[in-house]
Amino acid sequence: AQTVTQSQPEMxxxxxxxxxxxCTYDTSxxxxxxxxxxxxxxxxxxxxxxxxxxxxxxxxxxxxSVNFQKAAKSFSLKISDSQLGDTAMxxxxxxxxxxxxxxxxxxxxxxxxxxxxxx
Amino acid sequence: xxxxTQTPKFQVLKTGQSMTxxxxxxxxxxxxxxYRQDPGxxxxxxxxxxxxxxxxxxxxPNGYNVSRLNKREFSLRLESAAPSQTSVYFCASxxxxxxxxxxxxxxxxxxxxxxxx
Numbered sequence: 116a117q118t119v120t121q122s123q124p125e126m127x128x129x130x131x132x133x134x135x136x137x138c139t140y141d142t143s144x145x146x147x148x149x150x151x152x153x154x155x156x157x158x159x160x161x162x163x164x165x166x167x168x169x170x171x172x173x174x175x176x177x178x179x180s181v182n183f184q185k186a187a188k189s190f191s192l193k194i195s196d197s198q199l200g201d202t203a204m205x206x207x208x209x210x211x212x213x214x215x216x217x218x219x220x221x222x223x224x225x226x227x228x229x230x231x232x233x234x
Numbered sequence: 235x236x237x238x239t240q241t242p243k244f245q246v247l248k249t250g251q252s253m254t255x256x257x258x259x260x261x262x263x264x265x266x267x268x269y270r271q272d273p274g275x276x277x278x279x280x281x282x283x284x285x286x287x288x289x290x291x292x293x294x295p296n297g298y299n300v301s302r303l304n305k306r307e308f309s310l311r312l313e314s315a316a317p318s319q320t321s322v323y324f325c326a327s328x329x330x331x332x333x334x335x336x337x338x339x340x341x342x343x344x345x346x347x348x349x350x351x
Contacts, residue, residue: 119276157344158322158344158345159344159345160277160324160326160342161342162339162340165339206276206277208276210338220265220267220282220284220328220330220338220340221267221279221292222267222269222277222279222340223279223293224276224277224278225276226274226275226276227275227276
């Protein structure tokens with residue numbers, strides 16, 4: 116079974132600064148996908164960024180980027196130029212894939228990190 | 235295009251009562267999921283339906299049943315509610331669970347906050 120661990124229950128950052136959220140995972144699989152989801156106070160789950168394990172290049176989406184270290188089983192999220200709207204709970208999640216790259220579709224989530232952006 | 239909708243948004247039950255949480259998606263997705271979110275924990279998968287006509291257990295299925303009514307709708311039933319089932323419940327959908335290369339983004343509904351007294 117897979118496990119996902121987020122060791123930072125809470126983080127805070129000043130507006131316009133950069134913050135990094137940590138995530139580690141444990142799996143015996145070689146092919147998988149990793150995700151960061153954002154959950155603002157509205158409770159809506161929003162996909163922030165996705166990484167395929169077979170890709171060495173780190174994924175980026177505008178101000179969001181990841182540092183994917185497959186050997187270390189680490190998947191951190193960096194938020195640059197933090198904005199007040201980034202205040203939310205952030206979840207790291209893992210999805211299995213078989214050898215052909217097809218996914219089984221089941222997400223395993225970490226416990227979440229509450230990020231507060233201060234003006 | 236409403237995405238994933240859930241009803242009700244809030245519900246209070248007494249121990250032993252039953253209820254059904256409804257979920258519908260209008261994105262023509264094949265796969266649907268039910269998760270629960272407890273304080274201090276991430277979402278945990280209760281049941282999922284890889285395609286219309288199939289359902290399977292997730293990580294925490296005890297005390298729940300599901301029905302994939304058609305391609306659009308996936309309901310979650312609590313037959314005899316217990317205080318341990320107090321939680322926020324999320325429904326999600328994706329294009330496919332299997333057979334499609336690449337990680338499949340799951341789209342989530344707004345959640346149902348359930349309290350069992």
